[in-house]
Amino acid sequence: MADVGTEVPIGDLLASRGDLLAEVFTPSGTNTAEAIVDLLDRVVHRGAVVTGDVIISLAGIDLVRLDLRLLLLGIEGTPG
Amino acid sequence: MSTGNWLCAYAITRNRPSALDIGSAPRLIGYRDLGVVVSEVAPARFDRIDTLDPVDGTLAELAREHDAVVRAVFRSEPVLPLRFGTVLDGEDAALRLLQAGYDQARDCLDEVAGHREWGVRVRHTEPAATTRPDAAGLTGTQYLVRRRERLKAIQRAREDVVGSAGRLEEALRRHAADSVSRARPHGVLMNTAYLVETGREAEFHAEVEWFARELSAAGATVETSGPWPPYSFTDLELGATANG
Numbered sequence: 001m002a003d004v005g006t007e008v009p010i011g012d013l014l015a016s017r018g019d020l021l022a023e024v025f026t027p028s029g030t031n032t033a034e035a036i037v038d039l040l041d042r043v044v045h046r047g048a049v050v051t052g053d054v055i056i057s058l059a060g061i062d063l064v065r066l067d068l069r070l071l072l073l074g075i076e077g078t079p080g
Numbered sequence: 081m082s083t084g085n086w087l088c089a090y091a092i093t094r095n096r097p098s099a100l101d102i103g104s105a106p107r108l109i110g111y112r113d114l115g116v117v118v119s120e121v122a123p124a125r126f127d128r129i130d131t132l133d134p135v136d137g138t139l140a141e142l143a144r145e146h147d148a149v150v151r152a153v154f155r156s157e158p159v160l161p162l163r164f165g166t167v168l169d170g171e172d173a174a175l176r177l178l179q180a181g182y183d184q185a186r187d188c189l190d191e192v193a194g195h196r197e198w199g200v201r202v203r204h205t206e207p208a209a210t211t212r213p214d215a216a217g218l219t220g221t222q223y224l225v226r227r228r229e230r231l232k233a234i235q236r237a238r239e240d241v242v243g244s245a246g247r248l249e250e251a252l253r254r255h256a257a258d259s260v261s262r263a264r265p266h267g268v269l270m271n272t273a274y275l276v277e278t279g280r281e282a283e284f285h286a287e288v289e290w291f292a293r294e295l296s297a298a299g300a301t302v303e304t305s306g307p308w309p310p311y312s313f314t315d316l317e318l319g320a321t322a323n324g
Binding site: 035042049055 | 089092123163165262263
């Protein structure tokens, strides 16, 4: 396990952001707000959750999640 | 022991530096064959999130950044995206996370490797049932018959679209490794995320197109989004404590 703790610079990841976002195919009829909701729903509500003392709890985040849920209901109407 | 710097963590990936460009932040902290992608973060960044206007405000901006980092890694390596707002207590914490979550993370990474996520949504806007036929020149009975026919036609169209959307969902499942139903707002009959092996994407999309024509004839539209990193298919909890 000689590679424990290796740190490697990844590169200027954000430089190509425009191209990366363009990969998301949003057909006509899908408005920008919906595209953002699609993104927020994945980035903020999905993905692996880390727990335990390695995590710093950010005071604002849970509130944001709650607000976001309300917001999603507001934009998207009643699920069904 | 904490080094005192906070690290925003984006994703767990393979510890393969050769596949990644040289530059500054974000960077990879590696443990065995896994790595976690992190960047230094000022906690104040998150304070700027405007909870009253999350769509246009800082949250959307930060979420796009998060997504951009995940995608950049996803271009060359499989990723296990971490939830937005995962802030680690320094490099030691990042290492402990990889140590404690190693088996779980590696299994999940193996599962999603070689796959991409696609979203498929079927939307159907019905003509308003309250619209009344033109009553001019009709007797009361004729008017009621017209109105009933009209409502029946709307009902039939709805059944056609629902049936077709159901068949689409079923057909796509056969081309996908996994699928997850998502929230269905009003007017949306189907909203599903699929995890599709890259080698099967062509047949997946051919199926979408075939059904899109059928659904279009029935007055519904099919919308596709993607490719996404496998956000909807990495539903796991990685726990790490000081002794983990």
